[in-house]
Amino acid sequence: MTFDPQQLGRSKSDLAETLRTLRRRANRTQVWLAQRCKMSQTKLSNIETGRATPSLVDVELLLSALGPPAGIAAEVRTLARLANTEWQGKRVSWRRGIDKRQAELAGLEQKTTAFRYFLPAMATDLLATPEYIRASLTHSPGDTSKTVARKLERQAVLHDSTKRFTFLLTEQAVRWAIAPPPVMAAHIDRLVSLSRLPNVRIGVLSTGATVSRGPMNTFTVYDRRLVTVETFTGRIVFQDPRDVAEHLSLFDAYTRHAHFADSARKLMEEWADAYRS
Secondary structure, three states: OOOOHHHHHHHHHHHHHHHHHHHHHOOOOHHHHHHHOOOOHHHHHHHHOOOOOOOHHHHHHHHHHHOOOHHHHHHHHHHHHHHOEEEEEHHHHHHHOHHHHHHHHHHHHHHOOEEEEEEOOOOOHHHOOHHHHHHHOOOOOOOOHHHHHHHHHHHHHHHOOOOEEEEEEEHHHHHOOOOOHHHHHHHHHHHHHHOOOOOEEEEEEOOOOOOOOOOOOOEEEEOOOEEEEEOOOEEEEEOOHHHHHHHHHHHHHHHOOOEOHHHHHHHHHHHHHHHHO
């Protein structure tokens, strides 16, 4: 699927219009179609007017009931996949306020039980020291003190025993020096400490390990329902089960090459000592 942020915005209205047109061409009422698909008429009306985005399962039910030609059905499925993909631009986040983004992330973390983070370039804020977070915000506009505070508040979720975290970091992600050596040493010490929490697994992919899939992007999988992929200019949110499954498979593949527990801690302690020396 070719990624175009503007196309993502148009796809929701296009999908609503296409589904509405298909129903009318089939000479079916909303009542009939809603009953056939076992959904409320209100939900169907919201889908057809674009007020609600149908899930991929909803779309399959509607296509099955309406029976359009295969080519049109394929186009509708493509629109549905695009409609279930969201682009969140970094500049928009800056205009709204970075601290508001932190509140949104806290809400998402509250609803999630199993977290999987793949971190090829830098550590995530949940693992970082205050000094590391400040260094990571060097290129963000405005006063970042409130953002630092919100990021630190979010770290409390790591101590929620009902949640499970797996963090996979490349050696580069651990050692990339975004701050002076003393800050980096303290930051890596924190990673070692957090790896001892009973609900937190921190894995390290050391340089030189033979891994056939390249580390293209930072991504996070929330349970098995949603994936966020980070880029320099924003993030893509995938809710298509096929996209979620692909990232889960990739995460599992990376996990098989990673060091965990004492093996990972030994490596990180060596890297921290290298900064101290």
